[in-house]
Amino acid sequence: MMTATSDQTGLCALCGHTKPLIKSHIFPESMYRSVYSPEMHKFIVISTNTSRSIDLKQKGIREYLLCYDCDSTHIGKYDNYAAQWLYQNIGCTPERRPMSLQCTALNYKMFRFFQLSLLWRFHIARGHHFKNVDLGEHAARIKQMILDEDPGQQYEYPCILVLQPDLFEDLSGGFICPYGFSHKGVPHYRVIAAGLLWIWVLSPDASGHDLASASVSPDGVMHILLGNQTSSNMFKKELIELENASKLQRNADKLGKWGFS
Numbered sequence: 557m558m559t560a561t562s563d564q565t566g567l568c569a570l571c572g573h574t575k576p577l578i579k580s581h582i583f584p585e586s587m588y589r590s591v592y593s594p595e596m597h598k599f600i601v602i603s604t605n606t607s608r609s610i611d612l613k614q615k616g617i618r619e620y621l622l623c624y625d626c627d628s629t630h631i632g633k634y635d636n637y638a639a640q641w642l643y644q645n646i647g648c649t650p651e652r653r654p655m656s657l658q659c660t661a662l663n664y665k666m667f668r669f670f671q672l673s674l675l676w677r678f679h680i681a682r683g684h685h686f687k688n689v690d691l692g693e694h695a696a697r698i699k700q701m702i703l704d705e706d707p708g709q710q711y712e713y714p715c716i717l718v719l720q721p722d723l724f725e726d727l728s729g730g731f732i733c734p735y736g737f738s739h740k741g742v743p744h745y746r747v748i749a750a751g752l753l754w755i756w757v758l759s760p761d762a763s764g765h766d767l768a769s770a771s772v773s774p775d776g777v778m779h780i781l782l783g784n785q786t787s788s789n790m791f792k793k794e795l796i797e798l799e800n801a802s803k804l805q806r807n808a809d810k811l812g813k814w815g816f817s
């Protein structure tokens with residue numbers, strides 16, 4: 557997250573103390589690397605809600621949420637770990653399996669915290685991009701896990717990653733903000749970021765979930781599931797909707813990338 561100082565004082569969402577707050581990225585800054593428009597070096601936010609005009613942001617989407625200590629102690633290091641894993645390929649080269657890419661040598665604690673903190677950040681963010689996220693009764697537990705540096709069990713709020721091989725380049729070009737859906741009566745949230753689909757299962761015990769075993773395990777193994785033709789068609793439909801929506805918005809001529817829906 558961002559470590560710039562500010563004059564804004566308020567209640568830190570994590571430690572609960574009134575302190576100077578810093579303007580934190582909701583999605584880690586590293587995830588914007590392929591999203592900035594190269595011509596303008598601005599991140600472009602578009603919406604399928606065409607009544608909103610296109611937003612041009614220089615530093616991604618940020619809010620005053622956390623004090624410096626919480627940001628650097630609890631969030632920044634997880635973001636750094638995830639950035640290294642995503643972009644510097646630390647740990648291992650994924651091994652191709654019939655239905656997945658198997659990653660090994662992941663740091664379970666760091667990766668779990670990254671995934672949990674990202675979901676929690678969506679929850680505490682106030683901007684309209686995150687209005688769909690409400691963790692309800694689970695928010696307090698997840699916050700406590702972050703504060704206590706307790707990564708919990710594998711099936712406690714697991715996060716499942718999906719790679720759509722035929723659309724990876726397209727999906728790397730932007731974000732789709734979180735939205736919730738229900739699967740077998742269990743709430744889920746999903747985003748597209750860094751070219752991957754991230755799905756959180758909002759359950760303290762998702763051991764019966766059909767995909768949860770793909771999430772990072774305490775021995776550092778994770779399966780990135782490979783999308784199929786059905787999911788490919790779903791992603792294509794979303795990208796077409798975003799593109800069509802962008803054409804209806806002001807500043808459409810400035811668009812180089814796609815953004816939140």
Ligand SMILES: [Zn+2]
Binds near residue numbers: 571572622623625626
């Ligand atoms: Zn704090």
